[in-house]
Amino acid sequence: MGLAIISPGKNMDAWISNFQSLDPSIPIQVYPDIQDPLSVEAALLWNHPPGILLEFPNLKLICSMGAGVDHILKDPQLPEHTPITRIVDEKLTWSMTNYVVMGVLNHHRQLVRYQQQQREKRWDMSSPEIEVSIGVLGVGALGNDIVDKLSYMGFKVSGFGKSPKIMSYPYYFGSQLDDFLQQINVLVCMLPLTAETEGYLNLELFKKCNPGTYLINVARGKHLNEQELLVALERGYISGALLDVFHVEPLPSNHPFWEEERIMMTPHIASVTNPNAAAPQILENFRRMKMSQPLINQINRIKGY
Numbered sequence: 001m002g003l004a005i006i007s008p009g010k011n012m013d014a015w016i017s018n019f020q021s022l023d024p025s026i027p028i029q030v031y032p033d034i035q036d037p038l039s040v041e042a043a044l045l046w047n048h049p050p051g052i053l054l055e056f057p058n059l060k061l062i063c064s065m066g067a068g069v070d071h072i073l074k075d076p077q078l079p080e081h082t083p084i085t086r087i088v089d090e091k092l093t094w095s096m097t098n099y100v101v102m103g104v105l106n107h108h109r110q111l112v113r114y115q116q117q118q119r120e121k122r123w124d125m126s127s128p129e130i131e132v133s134i135g136v137l138g139v140g141a142l143g144n145d146i147v148d149k150l151s152y153m154g155f156k157v158s159g160f161g162k163s164p165k166i167m168s169y170p171y172y173f174g175s176q177l178d179d180f181l182q183q184i185n186v187l188v189c190m191l192p193l194t195a196e197t198e199g200y201l202n203l204e205l206f207k208k209c210n211p212g213t214y215l216i217n218v219a220r221g222k223h224l225n226e227q228e229l230l231v232a233l234e235r236g237y238i239s240g241a242l243l244d245v246f247h248v249e250p251l252p253s254n255h256p257f258w259e260e261e262r263i264m265m266t267p268h269i270a271s272v273t274n275p276n277a278a279a280p281q282i283l284e285n286f287r288r289m290k291m292s293q294p295l296i297n298q299i300n301r302i303k304g305y
Helices: 013-022 090-108 111-119 141-152 174-181 203-208 226-235 275-291
Strands: 002-006 028-030 040-045 061-064 133-137 156-161 171-173 186-189 213-217 238-243 263-265
Touching: 002 013, 013 028, 013 275, 040 275, 061 275, 090 111, 090 141, 090 186, 090 213, 090 238, 090 275, 133 141, 141 156, 156 174, 171 174, 174 203, 203 226, 226 238
Parallel strands: 002 028, 002 040, 040 061, 133 156, 133 186, 156 171, 186 213, 213 238, 238 263
Antiparallel strands: none
């Protein structure tokens, strides 16, 4: 039995060290230096080359290196019946929530405005806070924690999801999107990336928002129609945005976002997988796979998450 790690361009030393310290008996091969594909029974992936998993005839388990699995499911040659798992980590949730809280507070307390006024040596105490009502698109494990923490801080927060749920906060679903958008002026995208949600943040949605709504996208770059966000900014549908994810990463130097003062950007660092926490989950599923036991954090391929 063996594990293949396939993550082109990433340094895997920390992952290998964690796996070896937990179970030195498991053979590990790292792409592109995979000498024995027949021995591979589990594959740990991040942005793997499409079709490469067909090279492993004994593959029984596919593991995402992070919380998302869209990078796996986009492979048209994905083995049809091999189970797929993802990482669920309290530290991932903690980091993501802290990032969104930071974005909300920066907007609420107008930090960008005051930084500009400092450069201008201008003292302006007027309107020190913007009244905010926050809406979270996608209230799974990560989205729910964001709602909980912001609600605890005293903010008015609503959630939106695909299907009906009983929640402790105002919750909208399905055809209630327009009603949801009318309750908020800060929109946080936490959606999983599926065929249904790709391009979800587009001009038609922005038109339905309260004028001047602030956007925070920490889900996936492909949720956002980047060109239409620029149009929405010009028309006043959106007042500004905090973006951590993009269609192409690293963001090309000629991308218009670099020059748009109303957009704050970070380089996909809102929540980064910690190998120390992730490696035990992967090895536990490796063990369960060998024992034909139920896997932890297995995703539903039909739902896409």
